[in-house]
Amino acid sequence: MSRRTSSGSTSSSRFSRSGGTSRPGPSRAASSRCAPSPGSHGHPKLLLLDELSLGLAPVMVDRIVHAIREIHLLRKISIFLVEQDVQTAFELAGRGYVIETGKIIAADTSKNLLADNRIREAYLGI
Numbered sequence: 001m002s003r004r005t006s007s008g009s010t011s012s013s014r015f016s017r018s019g020g021t022s023r024p025g026p027s028r029a030a031s032s033r034c035a036p037s038p039g040s041h042g043h044p045k046l047l048l049l050d051e052l053s054l055g056l057a058p059v060m061v062d063r064i065v066h067a068i069r070e071i072h073l074l075r076k077i078s079i080f081l082v083e084q085d086v087q088t089a090f091e092l093a094g095r096g097y098v099i100e101t102g103k104i105i106a107a108d109t110s111k112n113l114l115a116d117n118r119i120r121e122a123y124l125g126i
Contacts, residue, residue, distance in 0.1 A: 047071065050082045061088060068092060086123040090114050098123070 049068070053061040065088060071077055083089040090096055090110040098106040098119060106113060113119050120126040 044077060047077050047079045049079060052081065052083060053085045053088055061085075065092060086119075 047068075052064055052068075056064070068079060068081075069092070072079055079092070081089055081092060090113060093110045096106075096108065096110045096113045097104050098113065106116065106119060108116070114124075
């Protein structure tokens with residue numbers, strides 16, 4: 001679908017925009033939903049999550065964090081989380097890895113990583 005701009009040229013619809021210009025919102029929240037794959041018979045052992053807080057309002061992040069905790073505790077599912085919000089990641093994780101430019105620079109329990117002054121200063125601004 002294209003439309004005429006004021007200069008007379010045509011512009012493509014919003015669907016042809018690059019990914020970096022899309023706005024977060026309900027569509028992002030909807031894409032965060034997940035379901036077990038057909039081969040898992042409804043009993044997955046691992047849940048992979050990538051940037052669960054990206055583009056979401058803090059209240060939505062809180063709801064997702066609560067749901068993830070419930071899934072982990074009630075269903076005994078391991079969770080592999082990739083997250084740039086260090087505080088959220090460490091609140092959820094039992095163990096953490098800090099990666100910079102593709103290299104692991106720190107690995108320990110989340111409790112120990114949160115207590116590490118280097119991590120606190122560099123990633124939490126404390």
